[in-house]
Amino acid sequence: MWSPAPPALPTSHSLARGECTINASSSPPAVELAGITKRFPGVVANHDIHLSVRKGTVHAIVGENGAGKSTLMKILYGMQKPDEGTIAVDGREVSFSDPGDAIARGIGMVHQHFMLADNLTVAENTVLGSEKLYGIGARARARIKEISEAYGLGIRPDALVEDLGVADRQRVEILKVLYRGARTLILDEPTAVLVPQEVEALFDNLRELKAEGLTVIFISHKLGEVLSVADDITVIRRGTTVASVDPADVTAKQLAELMVGSELPSPQTGESTVTDTPMLRVENLTLTEHDAVDGARTVLDGITFTIRKGEVLGLAGVEGNGQTELIEALVGIRHADGGTITLGDEDITSWPTRRRREGGVGYIPEDRHRHGLLLESPLWENRILGHVTEAPNSRGPWLDIKAARADTERIVVDYDVRTPGIDVTAASLSGGNQQKLIVGREMSHDPRLLIAAHPTRGVDVGAQAQIWDQIRAARREGLAVLLISADLDELIGLSDTLRVMYRGRLVADADPATITPEALGSAMTGAASGHLEDGPHGSSAAGRGEDRDGGEER
Secondary structure (H helix, E strand, O other), X not given: OEEEOOOOOOOOOEOOOOOOEOXXXXXXXXXXXXXXXXXXXXXXXXXXXXXXXXXXXXXXXXXXXXXXXXXHHHHHOOOOOOOEEXXXXXXXXXXXOOHHXXXXXXXXXXXXXXXXXXXXXXXXXXXXXXXXXXXXXXXXXXXXXXXXXXXXXXXXXXXXXXXXXXXXXXXXXXXXXXXXXXXXXXXXOOOOOOOHHHHHHHHHHHHHHHHOOOEEEEEOOOHHHHHHHOOEEEEEEOOEEEEEEOHHHOXXXXXXXXXXXXXXXXXXXXXXXXXXXXXXXXXXXXXXXXXXXXXXXXXXXXXXXXXXXOOEEEXXXXXXXXXXXXXXXXXXXXXXXXXXXXXXXXXXXXXXXXXXXXXXXXXEOOOHHHHHOOOOOEHHHHHHOOOOOOOOOEEOOEEOHHHHHXXXXXXXXXXXXXOOOOOOEHHHOOHHHHHHHHHHHHHOOOOOEEEEEOOOOOOOHHHHHHHHHHHHHHHHOOOEEEEEOOOHHHHHHHOOEEEEEEOOEEEEEXXXXXXXXXXXXXXXXXXXXXXXXXXXXXXXXXXXXXXXXXXXXX
């Protein structure tokens, strides 16, 4: 079914460890990495990595956070240089000093966080930095249209990027690398922000790319998607390649076991813990943004909902439909134009952020780098963030550094934050370990309300399971949770109540015990509203028990 890694590659034409050997007369791999090792102070990120990617295939790379996937791709894209090992493209050994060298050899990368200028058109974004290729006029536009039609991208060159949804923005990123002549595309977590229909459209694009002879390296934590789209899968664990897998011969459960040594976790929650005691009441919340160009724009329009103690309210929606503004209004970063926010029996509408935090509002931000961490500060300083005035971080008006350090040590153990120590910077941790540190910090203050925005985005199945367990355990103790996630299985599995947000309004609700991801995704695009009925394929949450509360607000 899968094969373990042999001790070394026998020739420059062999496939990744555990695969068969290509004859010298065969077409060389699109990309071949041999013996790649990369060390950082105190950490070996990659150790003797072997990877071979066949031309015209989708090759998936899976592994835990911290397994070395991102470092390996940065090496392949010229962002970092390996300490040992070789890179071959089309059978020729190469050395990359920067991404420009990689692009010149036909390798392009689409990062998880898009790198587009919102105030420019698709054509302007595409041409930017590559004006020498086709100029900036008619030739460039003609080339953009040619690529878009050839690969089924459906891109409008004159569209403003700020008017595009996340799926279209992703296609623009793919267009950019194809415009620069890429024949091998690296896609880093490409489905993280897409609804199911958009994922299928992306996979159709990938199949079109493959049919035209292009090669795709696909990095993802969503194992079901990997199995559906990949031709080959390489598993990386603890910095080295451990197996090569034929997707036809392995299940998601077996793939998870290869990655982390345990079964694929499930977000499903069996028992209801919902009480009749309201913890958060939001009534008729409105927020208007003022723009010098477009004038006033309503981003929150009469938002009303209640979350009770022991309840997880899941909020579904394509990004950009008001979820971020709602979170910021609840945390106190923005002040709403109208409506009220009540926590317990206190009106907190006018409270500043610090008072809300001290009052029991926990917050897992959607962007851990921008809003959750000081990347260049040590872990113990990051443990203090957002809770400067609370024990154990302070004693009276003074910071209690000794107590904060001791509690950071506890969080590292309790939440399995894998780190050499608490004095290393947050930037030195993998994304999953950064996220576990944030979750540990927020849960350590016994919040009454937890706002969890994409709590498992970009983390592996092991970290995902631990975060889900922490949320479920706190829910049993009476925690009220507002869960915002692009992972519809996570939303459906963890939530007691589901609401759908579209263009700043709550437009639909659903029973998580019966709704399917497809039906929920349809409502997220504005195609359905009101109470969503059971999906056509039966319950998507089977086995979670029949004592769950339904999706109606009380």
